[in-house]
Amino acid sequence: MTTNFLYQLNQHFPHSYAITLSAAKFELGLLSQVSQTLASLHPAIRLLHQDTLVNELDWQANDTLAQAEQTSPVTTIRWIVTLESNTDIHDLPQRVKQIAANNLYHVDINVMPLATLVRPHKLALFDMDSTLIEQEVIVELAKKAGIGEQVDIITESAMRGEIDFAESFTRRVALLKGLSSEVLEDIIANHITFSPGAKRLIRALKNHGYYVVLVSGGFNYFAEYVKNSLGMDESYANDLDIVDNVVTGEITSEIVDGKRKAEILQAVAQRLGIKLSETVAVGDGANDLPMLGLADIGIAYRAKPIVRDQADYAVTVAGLDGVMTVLGLGD
Numbered sequence: 286m287t288t289n290f291l292y293q294l295n296q297h298f299p300h301s302y303a304i305t306l307s308a309a310k311f312e313l314g315l316l317s318q319v320s321q322t323l324a325s326l327h328p329a330i331r332l333l334h335q336d337t338l339v340n341e342l343d344w345q346a347n348d349t350l351a352q353a354e355q356t357s358p359v360t361t362i363r364w365i366v367t368l369e370s371n372t373d374i375h376d377l378p379q380r381v382k383q384i385a386a387n388n389l390y391h392v393d394i395n396v397m398p399l400a401t402l403v404r405p406h407k408l409a410l411f412d413m414d415s416t417l418i419e420q421e422v423i424v425e426l427a428k429k430a431g432i433g434e435q436v437d438i439i440t441e442s443a444m445r446g447e448i449d450f451a452e453s454f455t456r457r458v459a460l461l462k463g464l465s466s467e468v469l470e471d472i473i474a475n476h477i478t479f480s481p482g483a484k485r486l487i488r489a490l491k492n493h494g495y496y497v498v499l500v501s502g503g504f505n506y507f508a509e510y511v512k513n514s515l516g517m518d519e520s521y522a523n524d525l526d527i528v529d530n531v532v533t534g535e536i537t538s539e540i541v542d543g544k545r546k547a548e549i550l551q552a553v554a555q556r557l558g559i560k561l562s563e564t565v566a567v568g569d570g571a572n573d574l575p576m577l578g579l580a581d582i583g584i585a586y587r588a589k590p591i592v593r594d595q596a597d598y599a600v601t602v603a604g605l606d607g608v609m610t611v612l613g614l615g616d
Contacts, residue, residue, distance in 0.1 A: 288613070291365065292403045298367040301399035306381075307361040307603050307610055308392040315392065316362075318384045323366065335364050359603045361610050365399065393602045395611050401582065402613050408559045409490055410550050410576060412568035413501035413522070416586050417511055417605070419478045422503045423457055429468045432460045450542045450572050454502065458525070462534030466527050473510050480586075482606025487515045489609055489616050495565075496557060500549050502541050502572055521549050547575035567608055568592070584608055 295301055306319065323330070381394045414421045427436035436457050443453035490497050499512045499520040508522035524538040539545065546568075554564055566573070566580035569588040577583030577596050585596035586605060593599045600607035609615070 288403065291399060291613070294365065294367065295399045295403050299400065300368040302366045302368075303395075303397045303399055303402045303613065304364040304366060305361055305395050305397075305610055306363075306392055307359045307600075307607060308390070309359055309602065311360060311362070311392075312390055315384065315390045319381055322380055322384070323364065330366060330368060335362065359393075359607065363610075391602055393600055393607065395598045397582075397598065397611070404581070405563060406565050406581065406612070407495060407563045408498070408550075408554055408557065409495050409565040409567070410498045410500050410546070410553075410580070411517075411566075412546075412570065412573050412586075413499055413508055413511055414503050415569045416567060416573075417480060417483050417499065417515065419480055420476060422472065422477075422507050423454075425472050425476050426461055426464065426468065427457070429472070430461055430464050435460055450502065451540045454523075454540055454542070455536065458523075458536055459534040461525075461532045464532040466530040466532065469506050473507065477507070477510070479511075479515070480605040482604030484515055485616070486606045486608055487517060489606070489614055491516065492616065493614055496553075496559070498549070498553055500541065500546050500576070502546075502570075505538075519553070543572035543575040546573065547579045550576045550579055565608075565612065567605075582612065584611055 291303075304323075306315075308315075384390070411417050414423075424433070424436065427433045439448075439453050439456050442448050443450060448456075487497055497517045499508055499517050499522075501508050501520070501522040503522050504525045505520070505522040506525060508520040511517075512520040521541060523536050523541055526533040526535045526537045541549075550564060550566060551561070553559075554561055561579060562581045564580040565582045565584070566576040567584045567586050568574075568577060569586050569592060571589065571591055573585075573588075574592060574595055577585065577592070582598060583596050585592045585599040586608070587601055588596065588599065593601070598611050600611060603610065
């Protein structure tokens with residue numbers, strides 16, 4: 286289905302939704318039960334269209350940047366459902382996900398109003414750690430410094446809500462005091478791997494006219510490398526203080542926490558003259574929730590359960606280029 290067709294459909298039938306299922310392998314039982322779930326909306330359904338998208342594999346796993354070129358080994362089935370009236374199908378994603386969970390199906394399910402799908406979007410913000418790249422950089426630094434266990438204790442305390450992100454981050458960075466800056470270079474050279482499909486996704490977004498920004502609670506040293514490697518427009522992260530090639534254990538800028546990420550989204554959009562209704566945000570952690578909630582389309586990528594539960598859309602089975610499916614974009 287072409288974008289123009291979907292736009293015209295939305296114009297004539299405003300109560301329309303795009304329902305997408307992405308999986309490495311579709312089980313007949315899943316498709317049967319999803320069909321039954323859709324049938325339960327009858328007689329509210331006026332029109333039902335279906336198409337199938339198949340992404341071919343092009344794996345080059347030995348090169349970290351080539352890995353960012355990988356495409357997702359998934360098939361996507363998309364239904365466009367047009368309803369007679371504004372029938373509430375808000376719980377449809379959860380109903381379908383429950384089918385998948387009960388039967389151990391591994392599938393991404395997203396339901397998006399067609400009006401959102403066809404609306405032009407111009408700005409996309411991405412978290413870095415465990416989103417654009419597969420690692421948590423501060424964990425890699427802690428391993429090199431021999432303080433992995435201490436960092437884990439602080440991280441777990443933050444996850445239990447005993448301390449906030451800013452305090453947790455400050456404590457963890459303080460433990461890095463005395464680390465040689467050569468370690469940072471080694472991590473970039475030997476330990477950073479891009480999420481599968483990352484470069485394909487960023488290239489596609491740029492081809493479709495998006496302004497693409499990296500916003501991270503990590504460090505600028507790594508954010509700049511990732512931004513430049515993927516061809517993104519800007520990056521925002523924390524400045525790790527280094528004096529005489531040694532980490533001081535201090536941050537010399539305002540900490541980029543969840544609140545700050547949302548502020549950056551709003552500020553960049555305002556500067557570029559882009560409406561919030563034209564923005565997309567992608568992340569995996571709890572500190573991404575403010576920007577996921579502020580953006581018109583907030584997508585949880587291989588995220589923690591608390592993030593998946595609160596985000597409107599999620600990509601778990603596919604690689605990062607699965608975001609293209611959610612947005613309805615081609616290359």
